[in-house]
Amino acid sequence: xxxxxxxxxxxxxxxxxxVGTANAAERTPDxxxxxxxxxxxxxxxxxxxxxxxxxxxxxxxxxxLQGAGETIQTKGGAFLVVQExxxxxxxxxxxxxxxxxxxxxxxxLRILEGNEADQARLESMWQADLRLRTVYxxxxxxxxxxxxxxxxxxxxKGSPPIVRCFDKQTHLATTMKGTAVSPQGETPYLVKFxxxxxxxGIMLSRRQEVSAGPAMLDIRLEGIExxxxxxxxxxxxxKVK
Amino acid sequence: xxxPFRPTVFAWFLLSAVGLGACxxxxxxxxxxxxxxxxAIETQPAPFSPTAPxxxxxxIENRSPYASSRGAIFDAAWRTVGEKHYDKALGGxxxxxxxxxxxxxxxxxxxxxxxxxxxxxxxxxxRQSHLFITGPGDENPLDALEKDNSxxxxxxxxxxxxxxxxxxxxxxxxxxxxxxxxxxxxxRPGFIVTNLGGRPLTAHHPRRTLRPIEQRxxxxxxxxxxxxxxxxxxxxxxxxxxxxxxxxATLTRDAxxxxxxxxxxxxxxxxxxxxxxxxxxxxxxxDFFMMGDLLDQITTTIDKHRVAKTPGLILDLRGNxxxxxxxxxxxxxxxxxxxxxxxxxxxRDHENHFVATTSLDVKPYTGKVVILTDEGSxxxxxxLAAGLQEAKRATVVGGMTLGAALPSAIEQLPGGxxxxxxxxxxxxxxxxxLEGRGVQPDRIVIESRRALxxxxxxxxETALDLIRARKDNVRK
Numbered sequence: 001x002x003x004x005x006x007x008x009x010x011x012x013x014x015x016x017x018x019v020g021t022a023n024a025a026e027r028t029p030d031x032x033x034x035x036x037x038x039x040x041x042x043x044x045x046x047x048x049x050x051x052x053x054x055x056x057x058x059x060x061x062x063x064x065l066q067g068a069g070e071t072i073q074t075k076g077g078a079f080l081v082v083q084e085x086x087x088x089x090x091x092x093x094x095x096x097x098x099x100x101x102x103x104x105x106x107x108x109l110r111i112l113e114g115n116e117a118d119q120a121r122l123e124s125m126w127q128a129d130l131r132l133r134t135v136y137x138x139x140x141x142x143x144x145x146x147x148x149x150x151x152x153x154x155x156x157k158g159s160p161p162i163v164r165c166f167d168k169q170t171h172l173a174t175t176m177k178g179t180a181v182s183p184q185g186e187t188p189y190l191v192k193f194x195x196x197x198x199x200x201g202i203m204l205s206r207r208q209e210v211s212a213g214p215a216m217l218d219i220r221l222e223g224i225e226x227x228x229x230x231x232x233x234x235x236x237x238x239k240v241k
Numbered sequence: 242x243x244x245p246f247r248p249t250v251f252a253w254f255l256l257s258a259v260g261l262g263a264c265x266x267x268x269x270x271x272x273x274x275x276x277x278x279x280x281a282i283e284t285q286p287a288p289f290s291p292t293a294p295x296x297x298x299x300x301i302e303n304r305s306p307y308a309s310s311r312g313a314i315f316d317a318a319w320r321t322v323g324e325k326h327y328d329k330a331l332g333g334x335x336x337x338x339x340x341x342x343x344x345x346x347x348x349x350x351x352x353x354x355x356x357x358x359x360x361x362x363x364x365x366x367x368r369q370s371h372l373f374i375t376g377p378g379d380e381n382p383l384d385a386l387e388k389d390n391s392x393x394x395x396x397x398x399x400x401x402x403x404x405x406x407x408x409x410x411x412x413x414x415x416x417x418x419x420x421x422x423x424x425x426x427x428x429r430p431g432f433i434v435t436n437l438g439g440r441p442l443t444a445h446h447p448r449r450t451l452r453p454i455e456q457r458x459x460x461x462x463x464x465x466x467x468x469x470x471x472x473x474x475x476x477x478x479x480x481x482x483x484x485x486x487x488x489x490a491t492l493t494r495d496a497x498x499x500x501x502x503x504x505x506x507x508x509x510x511x512x513x514x515x516x517x518x519x520x521x522x523x524x525x526x527x528d529f530f531m532m533g534d535l536l537d538q539i540t541t542t543i544d545k546h547r548v549a550k551t552p553g554l555i556l557d558l559r560g561n562x563x564x565x566x567x568x569x570x571x572x573x574x575x576x577x578x579x580x581x582x583x584x585x586x587x588x589r590d591h592e593n594h595f596v597a598t599t600s601l602d603v604k605p606y607t608g609k610v611v612i613l614t615d616e617g618s619x620x621x622x623x624x625l626a627a628g629l630q631e632a633k634r635a636t637v638v639g640g641m642t643l644g645a646a647l648p649s650a651i652e653q654l655p656g657g658x659x660x661x662x663x664x665x666x667x668x669x670x671x672x673x674x675l676e677g678r679g680v681q682p683d684r685i686v687i688e689s690r691r692a693l694x695x696x697x698x699x700x701x702e703t704a705l706d707l708i709r710a711r712k713d714n715v716r717k
Contacts, residue, residue: 062652108600
């Protein structure tokens with residue numbers, strides 16, 4: 001029997017194999033994401049919340065360089081992400097729910113469009129990780145590097161796909177792989193989620209290792225504040241002088 | 242929110258912080274890199290394998306107090322370069338064979354300067370700039386000489402306020418900072434330096450064959466390093482004055498005029514900024530690319546010229562060895578009216594495009610732009626000059642640039658060693674690789690001692706003439 005015949009039989013058999021029965025343990029992407037939502041605390045802890053402020057410490061490994069990060073998200077769809085490194089300066093990404101904008105010393109003040117805007121929206125929306133099943137129209141199983149993990153590829157029409165992997169036992173996120181979009185192009189990144197702990201009913205990764213190209217960042221969670229007092233003007237596109 | 246993390250910051254961090262290493266000469270001691278044609282390996286390269294068992298290394302007794310760290314430093318440096326260099330094939334160099342060749346030599350070195358010399362020979366196998374290692378116990382002869390010629394004043398690093406360059410084959414003072422101790426001591430452009438800090442200045446590297454432009458850079462850099470020392474300390478200079486008489490003076494190192502910048506592992510930097518005006522033409526000079534206050538000074542000055550509608554702006558990048566690569570984008574964005582590519586940084590597994598673009602908060606300067614260069618212009622200076630030159634937005638005037646434009650990172654290794662390694666290469670929009678080639682000026686200006694003696698700056702004067710000629714044409 002030659003290779004062409006084997007392939008033909010394999011195709012024929014696959015056509016007749018009932019979906020989902022080839023492997024009793026096979027799970028759909030939504031099974032995996034649903035388990036993740038549950039493991040991370042579900043929507044209950046969020047129900048009475050309207051906004052959250054997350055503070056982080058960002059270190060560039062090997063360079064003895066440390067900066068600060070802050071993320072604010074609101075139920076109404078506004079968000080503000082600020083990262084600051086000594087000398088390099090401040091990067092701000094924000095939205096008032098309508099316009100998504102960015103400001104930094106390299107690319108200046110810009111209204112984000114296309115893939116870049118789509119990516120910022122997906123990353124920064126309220127309860128982003130609990131809405132993966134709804135905000136990513138395309139979800140499929142992705143190969144995992146270890147047998148202890150199961151992975152899902154998530155994609156929208158607008159932004160590059162990401163691969164999220166989850167621990168089979170705890171169902172918590174272990175890694176995220178994708179490409180970050182900027183005017184300088186697409187930069188591949190890999191995030192490892194570490195050091196989970198329960199806080200305010202939510203399982204939080206308190207430390208993340210991020211590799212982007214040759215750079216390695218350590219991001220440490222410093223604090224979370226629920227329903228902080230916020231001035232809505234912080235989300236608005238700054239006025240140009 | 243279970244993963245409070247935003248990946249969009251990565252490109253920005255990567256571009257700004259990692260591109261930092263894209264500079265020649267500040268972080269490393271030998272900006273011309275480890276190019277050593279004599280050391281090139283001609284064997285068929287085997288693929289680099291970080292997991293391959295290390296070549297057998299006999300335990301070597303060494304009396305140096307740092308010797309116990311050498312193995313870890315060697316392995317970390319070798320692995321880092323192998324895993325992070327932008328070219329997975331390392332330019333065809335057999336990296337495993339290089340390890341075999343140098344590891345025992347390094348571990349058996351009689352002292353730390355020798356150990357780091359061997360380590361730099363290992364890096365030199367790649368024959369590229371921006372590869373350098375140093376660490377505790379390392380001390381090159383120049384460092385020792387500087388100490389000999391300094392009082393132990395400590396504190397901020399200073400210099401007497403002169404620039405010494407190779408003019409017509411001789412170490413010559415090309416600039417004296419107004420009001421500096423050198424100016425007070427009577428130093429003038431055109432003086433030939435016969436001895437600095439007890440040694441003659443040479444353009445020849447003791448161990449490496451340099452390209453002619455690298456030789457000129459080497460002389461300049463050697464003089465620069467000798468001139469630097471603790472503020473208040475002194476250095477002796479012997480020279481031939483402009484009447485061709487030999488003379489000697491002792492110069493005091495002035496405190497730095499720039500504001501101190503501390504960034505990660507880098508030593509404290511004091512970038513200098515000058516904003517001058519020749520008639521209605523603006524001149525901006527700075528000696529390092531560093532964001533923060535310096536970038537604010539540059540952008541504010543460009544904005545002033547935009548508002549004043551000055552006919553021309555000169556960016557003086559002579560002697561500027563580079564720095565934060567992303568700063569080229571910030572500056573270029575203030576000089577272009579439409580999206581303009583400055584080139585592409587090719588990393589190991591992706592590329593970043595250096596695109597100067599308009600933004601809501603920046604209005605571009607639209608007058609004529611001239612960039613001044615010389616053999617001391619490197620790295621980010623070359624990226625900015627080449628990008629704006631190819632886009633026909635700037636005219637480059639002066640001398641060829643160094644051709645050391647490989648973006649690099651600086652990382653601390655075990656044992657306190659500091660490694661600078663290449664993470665990307667850079668090509669202009671036309672695909673020109675700047676490394677080893679440099680930027681060819683549109684108008685090459687040959688500098689002479691005579692012109693310096695007469696108080697001229699022929700490079701600057703050519704730039705001013707170019708702008709004025711255009712202004713006259715517009716009036717006609």
